Amino acid sequence: MLSSNNDAKTCRIVVLISGNGSNLQAIMDQCGRGGIPAEVTAVISNVESAFGLTRARQAGISAHCLDHRDFANRLEYDDALAALVEAFHPDLVVLAGFMRILGPQFVDRFAGRLINIHPSLLPRYPGLDTHERAIADGAKEHGASVHFVTQDLDAGPVIIQGRVAVMKDDSAEILAARVHDVEHRIYPQAVGWFASGRLALKDGVALLDGQPLTD
DSSP states (O other): OOOTTSOTTOEEEEEEESSOOHHHHHHHHHHHTTSSSEEEEEEEESOTTOHHHHHHHHTTOEEEEOOGGGSSSHHHHHHHHHHHHHTTOOSEEEESSOOSOOOHHHHHHTTTSEEEEESSSTTSSOSSOHHHHHHHTTOSEEEEEEEEOOSSTTOSOEEEEEEEEOOTTOOHHHHHHHHHHHHHHHHHHHHHHHHTTOEEEETTEEEETTEEOOO
């Protein structure tokens, strides 16, 4: 964990994306305004056309595509990705819509400094199609969770959640838009906690200011 006495902009963040990069943008905006004592030093995508790479380049941030299709298997890709990430000496690795399941060696290599955002109130609805599943179940509330990444998919310790009501006439697209608004609020907050030395993972428990986090 970073010292809380560190100067601003000392937490180096690498962000992994696969698509539009709206959570990336929310984090970059907060860094730029001084709301997060950190800097995004690199953005990496497994998809060349990901608009998040354009966002990074427009902001003067190093942007790279490492296409998983160029590798024989998942392990080779994860090894190459880890080497590329490490080249930027990150204090924190942020998954922001990175649509690849990372293997145990990658996860272990960055344990305690690897976080993800998932569009559901974990442990409800891990995996894909979370908005459709919430509507189909008649859920009264839905939302998003920021969590530390562990070897189990979408099962790492939750850091923060944001909630929205599920309306009777919601479509998956309408519900997703409301959840995105929540994501853009809670992800920068979690990153800010880490960057300021307040957030840590210890013995499988997420701690804020040394106290276990519970939703």
